[in-house]
Amino acid sequence: MKRDLAALAGREHDLLVVGGGIHGAAAAWDAAQRGLSVALVEVGDFGSGTSWNSLKTIHGGLRHLQWADLGALRESVRERAALLRIAPELVHPLGFVLPVYGHGPRGREAMAAALLASNLLSARRNDGLPASHRIPRARMLSPREVLACAPGVDPRGLTGGASWTDAQVSSSERLLVGFLHAAAEAGAVLASRVEVTGLRRNGSRIDGAHALDREGGATLEVRGRIVLNATGPWSDRLFSSSGLAKPPSCLLRALNLVLRRRLVDRQALGGRGDGRYLFLVPWRDGCIVGTGYEPSDEPSGDGGVQALLDEARRAFPWAGLERTDVSLVHRGLVPGRGGAAGLASRGRIVDHEAEEGLPGLVSIEPVKYTTARAVAARAVDLVVRRLGAPAAPCRTDVTALPRARSLSGPLAERARCAVRDEMALHLTDAVLRRLDLGTAGPPPPEVVEEVARAMASERGWDAARVAREKADLRRAYAPDGSVRDGMP
Ligand SMILES: Cc1cc2nc3c(=O)[nH]c(=O)nc-3n(C[C@H](O)[C@H](O)[C@H](O)COP(=O)(O)OP(=O)(O)OC[C@H]3O[C@@H](n4cnc5c(N)ncnc54)[C@H](O)[C@@H]3O)c2cc1C
Numbered sequence: 001m002k003r004d005l006a007a008l009a010g011r012e013h014d015l016l017v018v019g020g021g022i023h024g025a026a027a028a029w030d031a032a033q034r035g036l037s038v039a040l041v042e043v044g045d046f047g048s049g050t051s052w053n054s055l056k057t058i059h060g061g062l063r064h065l066q067w068a069d070l071g072a073l074r075e076s077v078r079e080r081a082a083l084l085r086i087a088p089e090l091v092h093p094l095g096f097v098l099p100v101y102g103h104g105p106r107g108r109e110a111m112a113a114a115l116l117a118s119n120l121l122s123a124r125r126n127d128g129l130p131a132s133h134r135i136p137r138a139r140m141l142s143p144r145e146v147l148a149c150a151p152g153v154d155p156r157g158l159t160g161g162a163s164w165t166d167a168q169v170s171s172s173e174r175l176l177v178g179f180l181h182a183a184a185e186a187g188a189v190l191a192s193r194v195e196v197t198g199l200r201r202n203g204s205r206i207d208g209a210h211a212l213d214r215e216g217g218a219t220l221e222v223r224g225r226i227v228l229n230a231t232g233p234w235s236d237r238l239f240s241s242s243g244l245a246k247p248p249s250c251l252l253r254a255l256n257l258v259l260r261r262r263l264v265d266r267q268a269l270g271g272r273g274d275g276r277y278l279f280l281v282p283w284r285d286g287c288i289v290g291t292g293y294e295p296s297d298e299p300s301g302d303g304g305v306q307a308l309l310d311e312a313r314r315a316f317p318w319a320g321l322e323r324t325d326v327s328l329v330h331r332g333l334v335p336g337r338g339g340a341a342g343l344a345s346r347g348r349i350v351d352h353e354a355e356e357g358l359p360g361l362v363s364i365e366p367v368k369y370t371t372a373r374a375v376a377a378r379a380v381d382l383v384v385r386r387l388g389a390p391a392a393p394c395r396t397d398v399t400a401l402p403r404a405r406s407l408s409g410p411l412a413e414r415a416r417c418a419v420r421d422e423m424a425l426h427l428t429d430a431v432l433r434r435l436d437l438g439t440a441g442p443p444p445p446e447v448v449e450e451v452a453r454a455m456a457s458e459r460g461w462d463a464a465r466v467a468r469e470k471a472d473l474r475r476a477y478a479p480d481g482s483v484r485d486g487m488p
Contacts, residue, residue: 016224152318178404256290
C-alpha cells in the first residue's frame, strides 16, 4: 500500500471510490478483483470514520425477526459466514445470552419461537467454515443455566434465557486494512488524507472528483468513469459541495461506552434498557456496552453519555456502573428509517442515473459493518453494468484476505511496518488503527513514545514534529471520551 498521488491523478480509472471506511475498502477490493481499474481516496486515515466506532459484533441478524425481515436476516447470516471464512484470524464466534422474563410477547415462549425460526432460516450458516469457526444452533436456557453464566441477573420472574452465537471482530481496523491490502495487491490506487472537495461534472455526467491533498496542500483532479460515493454519513456534505441539491438524510446518533471493568467474560450478555435491549460485549481487558441511538438533531449536553450510562444501569443493575468505569466513547451517525421507526435494516445502493438522471454516480447508504462486503458487492454489480464492460464475477465472499490479521513482532518493528507498508502517515494512524493500541482507551505514554520513535526514524521527523504528533494523539481523545480523529 503506497501513497502515489501521481498514479491517482495521472490516468482515468474505471471506478473512483470516495471514502475509505469498511464499505469503500470492500468495494475497492471487489472492483479490483473483478478486473476494473480502481482508485480510492479517504480524507482522514482509512477507517477513521464510523467504522472505528463499532460494537465489533458481526450479527447474524436475529433482530430482523422483530420486523419479519427475512431477507435482511439471511443476508446477515451469509455475511457473518463470509467474514468468518475470509478473515478467520480476526473474526471469531461469540456467544450471547439474553435473560427472559415472564410469558408475554418478550417472554420465554416468544423467544423460543424466534430462536427456532432463526435456526431454520440459517440452516446453511456454516457452509465452508472450519470446525473452530462454526456457529452452533441457538437454544433456550433454563433459569438455572442463565444464573450459572450470569450470576448477577435478577432471578425474580426469570423464565429462561436465549442463547445464540454471533461473531466478533477482534480488530475492525485490521479487517478494513486487510481489504485495502487485497485491493492494492490487485492494482487499486489508494490514498489517505485526500479530500474530495467536489464531484467533477462533464455536462450532465459525473466523471471524477476535485480533490485536495491534505498532506501537501496541492489540488488534484481524479478522473473516474464511475464515482462510488462511500462517504456514509458525510454524503449530504459531498452532494452539497458538488452543487447537488437533495433532501437531507435521516440519521441517528449511535453510541457505545467502552468500560474498564470486565463485567462479562467469554460471552456477551443482553439486558432490557428503556424499550430496547443493550448488550455488554467482552472487549480487551474490559467490555463495551451499547448500542444506544438518539435522533441526530437532538443531541443532549454530553452527547448522550450519561443517558446511555443510566440506561445501562437499569439494564444491568448488578454491575454497579459508574461514570469512572467509562474509558472511551464510540459515537457515529447511522441511517434511520424516518420518524421514530429506529435503525434502517438494510444497506441501499443509489443509482443516481436511474433515480435522478445523473450518470456516473453511485452511492452506498450503509447500515452495518457486518454486511459491508455484500452491500459493496451489490454496488460493484451496478458499476459493472453501467460501465458495460466484461468483468469477472464477485468472489470476495470466498477469497481469503491474507493480510487480515494483526501485525506481529516487536512494537517498533510493527510501527515501521505500518509506515512502510500500510500508509500510516501520522502517529494517530499507527496507534489507533494499525497497531490497535488505543481501542480501549488512551495507551500508556511509554507505548506512544516507542511508536513515535520508530515512526520518526522511518519518516525523518525532527523533535518538533514528534511533539506535534504526540499532541495530536492526545487531542484525538476528546474531553467527552470519544476519539475525534476522522473527517474534519
Ligand atoms: C456506535 C456504533 C456502533 C456500531 N456497532 C456495530 C456493530 O457492532 N456491528 C455492525 O455490523 N455495525 C455496527 N455499526 C455500524 C457500522 O459501524 C457502520 O455501518 C459502518 O462502519 C459504516 O461504514 P462506512 O464505510 O459506510 O462509513 P465510514 O466508516 O464513516 O466511512 C466513510 C468515510 O468517508 C470519508 N469521507 C467523508 N467525506 C469524504 C470526502 N469528501 N473525501 C474523502 N473521504 C471522505 C470519511 O472520513 C470516512 O472515513 C455501529 C455504528 C456505530 C456508530
